[in-house]
Amino acid sequence: MQHGILATVTEPETADNNNGREQVDLHNAYQRHQQRRGAIKLSKLLIKLVLEMQKHRGCTLAILSGDHFFAAQLHSIQREITTLFKQIQQHEASKHLQDDLQGLLKEWILLRQHWPKDAPHENFLHHSNLIARINHFIWQACGENISGDLAPSSVNLSRFFLKDWLDMIETCAQARGLATHSAVLGSLSDEIHSRIRFLSTQMQARNAGLMDLIATLDEHHAEQLRTRMAHTDYQTHLQTFIQAIEDGLSQRWLNDADWLYRLGSQCVSACQQVLWCALQLLETSLPMALAGWVQGQECQHTQSKPSSTILPIAVPSSSV
Numbered sequence: 434m435q436h437g438i439l440a441t442v443t444e445p446e447t448a449d450n451n452n453g454r455e456q457v458d459l460h461n462a463y464q465r466h467q468q469r470r471g472a473i474k475l476s477k478l479l480i481k482l483v484l485e486m487q488k489h490r491g492c493t494l495a496i497l498s499g500d501h502f503f504a505a506q507l508h509s510i511q512r513e514i515t516t517l518f519k520q521i522q523q524h525e526a527s528k529h530l531q532d533d534l535q536g537l538l539k540e541w542i543l544l545r546q547h548w549p550k551d552a553p554h555e556n557f558l559h560h561s562n563l564i565a566r567i568n569h570f571i572w573q574a575c576g577e578n579i580s581g582d583l584a585p586s587s588v589n590l591s592r593f594f595l596k597d598w599l600d601m602i603e604t605c606a607q608a609r610g611l612a613t614h615s616a617v618l619g620s621l622s623d624e625i626h627s628r629i630r631f632l633s634t635q636m637q638a639r640n641a642g643l644m645d646l647i648a649t650l651d652e653h654h655a656e657q658l659r660t661r662m663a664h665t666d667y668q669t670h671l672q673t674f675i676q677a678i679e680d681g682l683s684q685r686w687l688n689d690a691d692w693l694y695r696l697g698s699q700c701v702s703a704c705q706q707v708l709w710c711a712l713q714l715l716e717t718s719l720p721m722a723l724a725g726w727v728q729g730q731e732c733q734h735t736q737s738k739p740s741s742t743i744l745p746i747a748v749p750s751s752s753v
Contacts, residue, residue: 471526472578490560594711608632609697616690665703
């Protein structure tokens, strides 16, 4: 549930200097909160862009490897990516980011046009480099606006949502793509072998680091994330996928490619559900100034105070 703090602050006619300053501080905190809400909406669009780009990498990698099962999905994914770029460019919070967005769009257009001419490993690298740029852009463009003025535990939640967990999803998605590619071919180069081995190790290391990060969060946030992980069987899917990769590396990819892809997709899907849980928690987190005001309003409703001490604030019925 989101806090009903979309308040319009009206300065009392006979307010003293202290009350006047309090109103200015509250107004400024509210404006920053509005900017934060815009940054959260922008980050959501950018994350959807990353997820579609990962799908595009997987489809094109499969096609270049000789598996045309995903060819029917390719055009719809490309349309969705183009639509998301337009929505992002038109978003209010992205007005000062147009040059960076234009650079990402140009890179996407080149990628979409030239991927059929690439070798599979080149296609994988081109997609992965673009996704890395978008993930970095998400943190640079939205991180400060989303985490500003929040309590320290909520700042850690914004890092979890905007950076570390996105890196985990990308690591799993890369591993899914390369493992499936290797299973289709039945063999792999030393370079790809080393890359898959590295990704398997990275998934374990990132998972351990993320569990440590969750332990630093607000108790309610940490409990919600752990509950979502348990509900999605995140740890089970992750460890099953890692074991399948290790088996593939040692047994020269005797496993079925579709089976490997399904295991990887279950892991990525579980990660995505945890990501959206973190987003919901961030959307309901308040800056410290507004959280203090909400607490003060609750106290005013439970205690009897002279009317002259109450700061007149009109709170509309709509939620944040």
